[in-house]
Amino acid sequence: MAQELREDALDIFRPLPSTVPAVADNPITPEKIDLGKALFFDPRLSASGVFSCYSCHNLTTGGDDNMETSVGHGWQKGPRNSPTVLNAVLNAAQFWDGRATDLKDQAKGPVQAGVEMANTPDNVVATLSSMGQYVEWFTDAFPEDADPVSFDNMAKAIEAFEATLLTPAPFDAWLNGNDAALDETELAGLQLFMDKGCIACHNGVNVGGHDYYPFGLIEKPGADVLPEGDKGRFAVTDTVDDEYVFRAAPLRNVAVTAPYFHSGKVWDLKTAVQIMAESQLGEAVTDEEADQIVAFLGALTGEMPQVITPVLPAESGTTPRPTQDIIIE
């Protein structure tokens, strides 16, 4: 019985790999991971000195920031809910609209976004080049580059560190053959998750994160959940079919990464499950069914890798100073 469910599940999902996944055009080395960790934690990647990657992808709180939308430079609010960085390397593309192919492409976005870190590639390179220890780390991480300290290499190093942020969960243990890893309620939730059709969008190793679907496939949620101004992937493809299309959220660690949806408007996971059932599948789930699905989703909460807080180089006399000024472009 359990074995039959497991075989069906293995057709749809995949357990996390036990090793750091390879990524395109960026061989992952220990030196690159260490450099990437330093960069990920470094608030000097932002113009203000206030925000690092860690600020909105907080490793203490599920790899995101537990807000509707993030607060950035000048106390501005970003347009969409910050997605978790955990296991993100396994997503088919990055951002809610998939506009970045991979994490090295993604990493360059927030650093430059005026409402986020509000920095420029030139200023980032000037900042990193001004600290001898960073120059050494970049040289070690990119030994074949004539000019190792670059914005591109910053992004590659961050991608390398982020690729290590995998969180094996009870669901993986169960997929790998451990019957005791999921309890009856969680198994019932898994069965429902498969039978109701949630797996049409939420499948694969990240239980989502693989493809794009219209939010409101059957019935569009209200503007409180699906704000009219944000047309999702339409902005990327300029195709009418892509209006209100978003990447299906990867569901690993979903129980610890409220609030939900690109709008971040829903704080309760059960409510989110019910909205999804109605808007995407056109069928209401009972209260008990929703509880069971939530129990299954809880089994996707994984174990965080141990991350030792890095020690960053001190600024030198030539390090650009932080500025909290808001530049209107």
Add this chain to the structure above:
Amino acid sequence: MAQELREDALDIFRPLPSTVPAVADNPITPEKIDLGKALFFDPRLSASGVFSCYSCHNLTTGGDDNMETSVGHGWQKGPRNSPTVLNAVLNAAQFWDGRATDLKDQAKGPVQAGVEMANTPDNVVATLSSMGQYVEWFTDAFPEDADPVSFDNMAKAIEAFEATLLTPAPFDAWLNGNDAALDETELAGLQLFMDKGCIACHNGVNVGGHDYYPFGLIEKPGADVLPEGDKGRFAVTDTVDDEYVFRAAPLRNVAVTAPYFHSGKVWDLKTAVQIMAESQLGEAVTDEEADQIVAFLGALTGEMPQVITPVLPAESGTTPRPTQDIIIE
């Protein structure tokens, strides 16, 4: 020769203890340290969900935030430079004006300050009480308290964690008898630091942090460094003698915690040394002497304890939601 200098130095300074110091009215236990670490990293102690203790006392950058003055709620700027949390447990009092007796008293300040975390004790307790894991951790850390989840206990736990943040430096190794720990230039700097009179204020285990002195004892620096509006300890004691009086800065890790002074207006350590020599001692130091003193101060940069990023509890349905609104009182 080295031994003579060491004996003189040991009359003035003390090496860091090898064990976590005891603090008043707060027995330190592993449970309290672990809880305190979680709280220290938790941005939900702020009203906005943006700032944690870690934000301005960043363990990756010397235990401070490398800004003139910190940025807080609503992008407001604080009045004074954020001091390092490293070794702060060994200071005689906390804040630039010593208005908090100890770290548990200090920890309550920024959480409530409108320009910092802008929270209230009630909201903090409501937040922590809403998460079962926190209630368990508080119960473990304060087993004799009928009501363990309290604002006072939050502060005590944070103090316990902060008491572990000691950074043994080459200077400690030298004080402890290792001749090779300081080089000739550093030793020359130490000799100057003692002979010129810097030790009148910067002495003891933290090379400062023990007592209060007027900034501009001999010659007041310009308003660019010593803003007229901030009269320091005068605001605490209401005594004219305390105008422009500040706690002598503890100098451990000073080389990695620019910018300097309560105003945070000076980024270069050598410049800071020269300003101190003129304003506090009334004597100019030569360029070479300043370099030697800076070299000695560099030997106060210690080794960070390894801090593993904690995993914080997820919010529940009753957790107060973050708000970025600015309340004018």
